[in-house]
Structure formats: C-alpha cells, structure tokens
Amino acid sequence: MTQTFSMNDIIFITLPDSIRQEQEGFTFDPEIPLPVQLPDGKEAIDPSEGIRIEMIAAGLLKVIAHQGDHEHSSYYRDMLTALQPDVVKELQRAGIAKANNGDLEFAEELFLAASHLNHNIPELFVNLSVLYGQKARMAMDSDKHEAYDEAMTKQVNVLRRGLEHNPLSELLLSEFGMLNLFLGNDELALEYLNQYMRIAPESEKKTLIEARIKEIADRLENDRTLHEAFDEMQLGNEDQALRLIESFIANNPKVWSGWFIKGWAHRRLGDFALAQSAFLTCLELGETNADIYNELSICAVELGDKELSKTYLEIALELDEDNVKLLSNLAFLNLRDEEYNRAYELLLKAQTIDPEDPAIKHLKQELAKRTGVDEEDGNVIDA
Numbered sequence: 001m002t003q004t005f006s007m008n009d010i011i012f013i014t015l016p017d018s019i020r021q022e023q024e025g026f027t028f029d030p031e032i033p034l035p036v037q038l039p040d041g042k043e044a045i046d047p048s049e050g051i052r053i054e055m056i057a058a059g060l061l062k063v064i065a066h067q068g069d070h071e072h073s074s075y076y077r078d079m080l081t082a083l084q085p086d087v088v089k090e091l092q093r094a095g096i097a098k099a100n101n102g103d104l105e106f107a108e109e110l111f112l113a114a115s116h117l118n119h120n121i122p123e124l125f126v127n128l129s130v131l132y133g134q135k136a137r138m139a140m141d142s143d144k145h146e147a148y149d150e151a152m153t154k155q156v157n158v159l160r161r162g163l164e165h166n167p168l169s170e171l172l173l174s175e176f177g178m179l180n181l182f183l184g185n186d187e188l189a190l191e192y193l194n195q196y197m198r199i200a201p202e203s204e205k206k207t208l209i210e211a212r213i214k215e216i217a218d219r220l221e222n223d224r225t226l227h228e229a230f231d232e233m234q235l236g237n238e239d240q241a242l243r244l245i246e247s248f249i250a251n252n253p254k255v256w257s258g259w260f261i262k263g264w265a266h267r268r269l270g271d272f273a274l275a276q277s278a279f280l281t282c283l284e285l286g287e288t289n290a291d292i293y294n295e296l297s298i299c300a301v302e303l304g305d306k307e308l309s310k311t312y313l314e315i316a317l318e319l320d321e322d323n324v325k326l327l328s329n330l331a332f333l334n335l336r337d338e339e340y341n342r343a344y345e346l347l348l349k350a351q352t353i354d355p356e357d358p359a360i361k362h363l364k365q366e367l368a369k370r371t372g373v374d375e376e377d378g379n380v381i382d383a
Helices: 053-066 073-083 087-100 104-117 122-141 145-165 170-182 186-199 204-234 238-251 256-268 272-284 290-302 306-319 324-336 340-353 358-371
Strands: 010-013 034-037
Touching (some): 034 073, 053 073, 053 104, 087 122, 122 170, 145 170, 170 204, 204 238, 204 256, 256 290, 272 290
Antiparallel strands (some): 010 034
16 A cells, blocks of 8 residues: 555645745745645644744645645745755755654655755755655564555665666765665666766775676676576577586576576477486575476486376375376376386376366376276275
8 A cells, every 4th residue: 555644734824925025035936835734733823823834834845745736736836945044964864864763654744745845955855765764674573564665666666766866976876776785677777877887986985886886797697508508408499508508607607597497498409317417506505396306207207217207296296286287297207117006096096187188188098998997986996
C-alpha cells in the first residue's frame, strides 16, 4: 500500500490585509488562497489567537512537500522563500536532526520540501535517498515487505528526480549507480557509474568505483556467455555450446549452472562419462535439483549401472514428486527390470497428473502388453 500523508490539519484561507503588508520583496496575490496548518488538536482557527506567520509557513511547507503538482505550488514556493530566505538550509539541518533522532516521517517531510524548493542542490536528494534506505532496512527487519518495496521505489525515484535536475552531479550519478547495483540492475548500474567516471576527479572513491565497474562488466560478460551457451544447446549446437561453457567455467569454476550445461552437452554428444563427471560436480558445488539427478540417471543407464540409475530417479522424484517426465522415466526402468508393481504404482500417479501425456499412454500400453493385465483391472504381480 502506498503511503499518503494526511492533510487534515491544513485549511486554506484568503490572506488578511494586515499580513499582506508585513512582507516586502514579494507580490501577494489576494486571489490565491493560502494553506495554514492548524495547531495540534484544533479543527479551526481560534479567533482569540488569530493566524501567525509560522502557521502559514508550516502550511506552505506541507503542501510543497506532499502536493508538488498543486496548481499554486510555484507561488507557494516563492512565498515561503520570501517569508524565510534561508528556509532550504534550515529544512536540511532540521531534517538531519529529526532523522538522527529517529523521527523519519517528519524528516521526510522536511527533506521533501527542501528538494522541491531548490532542485539544484544534489545533497537534498541524497538526504532523502538515505532516509528511504533507512526505512527500507527497518521494514525488512520487521518482515514488512510492502513497506520495503515502497521505500525502495521512493529511493529510486528521488535519485532519478535529482538527476533530472542535476544530470552532471558526481554525487547523484554515483549514488544512483550504486543503488542499482544493490538492486541487481547491473546494466543500469554500469551506465551511471561509467558516467560518474567520465566527470569525477581522481579520488579514493573513484578508484573504488572503478574496481566495482570491472566486477560488474566481468559479471555481465559471464552472464552473456552462459546464456549464449544455453541458446546453442537449444539450437542443437553442442560443440559450440561446449566451447562457450568451457570459457565460462574457466572464469566461474564454482558456478554449478556452467557445469550443468557442460554435462548436458557431453551427454547429448554421447560422452556419458564426461557428462556424469560434470553433473557430479554440480552436486559437489552444493546444488541439488531434480534435473541434475535425472541427467545422472541417463548417464548411469548408458554406463551400465541400472540400479544407480533408478536410485538417481528416486532422488529426483523426492525433489519434484509431481514431475510426469521423472515418473515415466522411472516407470520404464522398473518395467524393463520386470518390477511391474512399482511401474504400475508410478503409472497411476502420473495418470492423475496428466492422463494425456504421450509417454504415460505408451507406458500404459507397454505395461498391459508385458503383464497381460490392463491397469483398470487391478494390480499386476511382479514376475
């Protein structure tokens, strides 16, 4: 749910003549109503107290912070600056103090107002970004995922808004680049960090960012190589896939997916021992999924170890119990070894999942042919 700030304590008034005459250097427009923030607990202006300049300033501040698209927002910004010439500096100092004291809501309002009053100070946008980062961490620590997503979206948007007004700000370019790196948007991070590198003077920060850029570029290149190898496998170009994946593994020996594609390619080329070795490496690297065990089962069959092949498939089914392909593969292995009851059991389960699967229909026919008993007649008996 998107957070909305209450404006219930704001009323709009026409400025009395007495207040109009108190300010110089600003042309008041009597046709434009002014926002006034009511004192805590009040629903209307107390005639005995009247309206103080501070109440108008607070009302202007709130509208500027939370209703930037208000039809009179430009007039309100000019008026607040006339009322308080140092308002941006004051808001920044007050916002930092409130954030340090844990009052993040009020700090957000102060920083928002400051950034709307002066678009040309990059630090104002960074202050807001840091605040939203604090909110995101607090939300994540409390398992409030919607609040986390909202805070992260605001953090991205405020830095993007800052860059719209300050496209050559080293500070904003580096902040936005590093935020996208944190979010996993590597290509976007690389784009903005490279922009930072082109304009930033030599510094320790620049050296550190240069190192991060190299890491990102290497990772993106490795990802491209991995995807290209997968695409080649999909096209049936096993030799080309192997060439690419060997390059990937050389740079990423601990990434299981590279070894999986290597095993997949060798298995399709008929190099079952090499394929088995690659798939076992996936397990050694800590990855356990049904596809790996299914591939190992195929290799074991081709290398002459039927019992190991069935064991691998049993493990695969423990990991993905409703996988029709695994059920049919294991059923056919049991059918081949004349273990008809187990084959029949697997057939029944597969039929409840996808009775129209061609492999399951073929299995049913083969089981009936081998045993002379159709599955509707009841259990078959192992020979």
